[in-house]
Amino acid sequence: MEKLLFGTAGIPVGTKPRNTLEGIKQVKKLGLGCMELEFVRSINISDKKAPEVRKLAKQENVLLSAHAPYFINLNAVDPEKRKASIGRILNSARILNLCGGWSVCFHAGFYMGMPHDKVYQSVRESLEAITEALKTEGIKLWVRPEIGGKPTSWGSLEEIIKISQELEGVQPCIDWAHLHARSLGKNNSYSEFAAVLETIEKGLGKEALKNMHCHAEGIEFGPKGERSHSNLGSSLNYQDLMKALKDFSVKGVLISESPNIEGDALLMKKVYDSL
Template sequence: MLFGTAGVPNSSPGRSTVDGVKRIRELNLDCMEVQFVRGVKMRDATAKQVRMVASSLNVTLSVHAPYYINLNADSEVKVRQSVQRLYESARIGSIMGARNIVFHPGYYMKRTRDEAFRRVRDALEELVEEIRAFGVVLRPETSGKREQFGELEEIVNLCAELDLTLPCIDVSHIHARTMEFNSYEEFFKALELVENALGSEAVRDLHVHISGIEYDSKGEKRHLNLRESDFRFTDLLRALSDYSADGLVICESPNLEEDAVMLKKKFEELRQAAGARG
């Protein structure tokens, strides 16, 4: 399991993506999710430089596509613009050497869930063919607000119907959205759901987001540091270890690398303990 941060670590002296990658390695972390949330503004030449540095330091990269994506928008123009933003995220991501392209699919927009699902799926089905040569995987993310498309089952079912698509499981979003999903048993069942729908390979190729989170009846309000929240992250790590899961764990806590380092250390302790028992 690889652990890293959503964006450049807070302690990085420089704020460029290259600076962030170097700081990730100094922290003995493993991966970094490059944040394109305000738009894909990285040039091809910069992406090539990022790839070279990340490869030399053995840091795995992923990309978070812009927030301005709604594949279920009322306006067809906005749907096309959303698809284009995803395409550009995938294109630059591939140049950078990032395999996983994370994104929020959109909102229900007062449509039935079945209709929203169909519209999101159809938009992505077309995109998949356009990005096939890039060698990337699209990662629709579970959402934190109930008005957003992105229940765990919706995301898993969406991925089951599309090529080159696997879930981004934001465990804190699911917790905020359901006001449940906060126990070893629930985390383990989620991994079983992924494996049953997508195969054992999907559980060996996870992409997980985690942070503490504040929420109300509508879902997510804001991210918190893990120790300042009610999220039972040790139970999650134990479930991942017991299930022999693999992949990337991206920390989105405000303190970023502090929680990421803590998670990596705890996970390694759990794996070592399990090995000793075995």
């Protein structure tokens, strides 16, 4: 990608009427460059509606990504639950593809007290099935497991880099606030942000830094990790994060996932552009 785009997780709060098409127009009006389609509760765009979304996003030059449903566990013991999880990611990718999008992210699952290497294999097998199915269907977009916000969630930085090394079409989704919460307060300074970017570059090459799908927000967390998202200024050191992203010439998308989605997307863009 040519630059780092800033955008919202879903339809901006101030959008009226609140629908996807108006959301894309509002993103453009605000001076932002991307929007994440939030399929977290359900995949709420139909096959029939998707071409309209695609046409408008292209017209407004707004890059689309998607967040697949929360109800996913690629480590589910029950084969039917795992199959359903794979289906939710595939269906999200199919609709995103019809909308002209480029990257689908998701929370891959939970350790559930199992050995981490065994869980890794379960997730890997599921992701391989997903990437093979998309390849068979001729769908070309990035499949991105996201950093988990709790230590009990599968998706450490190391795991996500490793699986991206092993599977074609898979790359990380880096939620900077989740990294902060998962580590119970670390990963919140310039040197730590830089170290994460260096780790990604070392593991996946410089190209990975030119093709990043990131989230940022404030975050409330406790001894067990993430509790809830909050507005940007509450916890995440976004000023240092913007400097690190600029210094490493990161390109791709940075999606605001705070309650004040467009306000914080604009705040990050303002800080970034001032550097």
